[in-house]
Amino acid sequence: MHFTSFLENGKLTIALTGEIDHHCAKAYIQIINSKIEAYMPQVCVLDFRDVTFVDSSGIAVVINALRNMSQIEGKLLLSGISPQPMRVFRASGIDKLVEIREAVS
Amino acid sequence: MKFDNYMVLEFPSRSTNEAFARSAVACFAAQMDPTLEELGDIRTAVSEAVTNCIVHAYPNEIGNITLRCRILKDNVLDIVIRDKGVGIADVEQARRPSFTTGGAERSGMGFTIMESFMTNFEVSSVSGKGTTVHMRRRLQRRK
Numbered sequence: 001m002h003f004t005s006f007l008e009n010g011k012l013t014i015a016l017t018g019e020i021d022h023h024c025a026k027a028y029i030q031i032i033n034s035k036i037e038a039y040m041p042q043v044c045v046l047d048f049r050d051v052t053f054v055d056s057s058g059i060a061v062v063i064n065a066l067r068n069m070s071q072i073e074g075k076l077l078l079s080g081i082s083p084q085p086m087r088v089f090r091a092s093g094i095d096k097l098v099e100i101r102e103a104v105s
Numbered sequence: 106m107k108f109d110n111y112m113v114l115e116f117p118s119r120s121t122n123e124a125f126a127r128s129a130v131a132c133f134a135a136q137m138d139p140t141l142e143e144l145g146d147i148r149t150a151v152s153e154a155v156t157n158c159i160v161h162a163y164p165n166e167i168g169n170i171t172l173r174c175r176i177l178k179d180n181v182l183d184i185v186i187r188d189k190g191v192g193i194a195d196v197e198q199a200r201r202p203s204f205t206t207g208g209a210e211r212s213g214m215g216f217t218i219m220e221s222f223m224t225n226f227e228v229s230s231v232s233g234k235g236t237t238v239h240m241r242r243r244l245q246r247r248k
Contacts, residue, residue, distance in 0.1 A: 022156040023120035025210040053127075053145075055152040059212040084145035091221045092202075092214045 001027045005035055012041035017050040025057035029064045036068045044069050049080030049103060058085065059092045066098060077101070108183070110136070111175040118163045118170055118188070126155045126172055133174050134182055139244050146222035147182065147242055153215040154186040154238045160207050162190025162236055180244045181224075189235040196228050 001024070005014040014035055020028055036044055046065060048054075062078065069076040079101040081089065086102055089095050112133050116122045127148040134147055151172075158170045168190055175183040193199050200220070205213030220226045225241040 019124060021120075021123045021152055022160065022210065023123050029210055053148065053152075055149050055156070056212045056214040056218055057156070057210055059214050060210050063212060064209060083142065084149070087142070087145065087222070088149060088218060091218050092212065 010042040019053035020058040054085035158188040162188035192232040193230040
């Protein structure tokens with residue numbers, strides 16, 4: 001698994017792709033963690049534009065990223081969320097913990 | 106009970122089958138002319154139920170999971186997902202949001218999501234015998 005990421009003025013954007021379920025959640029968590037550790041950004045943006053499905057394992061991925069970013073006193077932002085992941089994030093209440101920008105339809 | 110159509114699947118509790126199961130149910134449900142939102146909700150609920158079987162019912166072995174879908178009258182999709190795994194000791198506790206015995210890649214929100222995305226949701230479990238999740242979703246009739 002490989003995700004494109006770029007760092008600009010202390011803001012790290014990680015472009016996630018595919019379907020986030022239990023089968024691959026560990027890999028997403030590890031990749032995001034290692035990128036945050038490597039770049040120590042002030043802001044980390046998880047770009048969900050090319051994520052086509054999320055279940056509760058995706059919530060765990062976001063919570064792990066949130067934890068890592070708060071350890072380095074940084075901020076986490078989710079962007080490009082399409083309707084299916086948005087419903088999962090709303091049902092779990094995670095939309096109250098992180099700033100979410102929905103996909104422009 | 107009268108039903109129009111049904112399908113039954115049996116597969117081992119391998120995590121690659123999470124995607125297979127939710128996609129198979131979505132394909133079956135397509136004949137009911139669901140909205141994208143309804144289809145998304147159904148895929149998510151099936152993914153949660155099957156993941157529970159894989160993570161919790163068979164923690165140290167590969168076991169069988171059966172999935173049955175029926176189309177009932179009034180455009181209701183009826184889904185039963187059954188395992189013969191370890192069972193849930195305390196169903197009420199398991200249904201509570203954020204309760205999990207899983208690892209860091211689990212969030213404890215699976216039951217909450219199934220409950221909020223489906224019209225009906227029931228869990229029955231016998232310790233050492235297995236767990237059955239029975240859920241229904243009524244789909245809007247589109248003109």
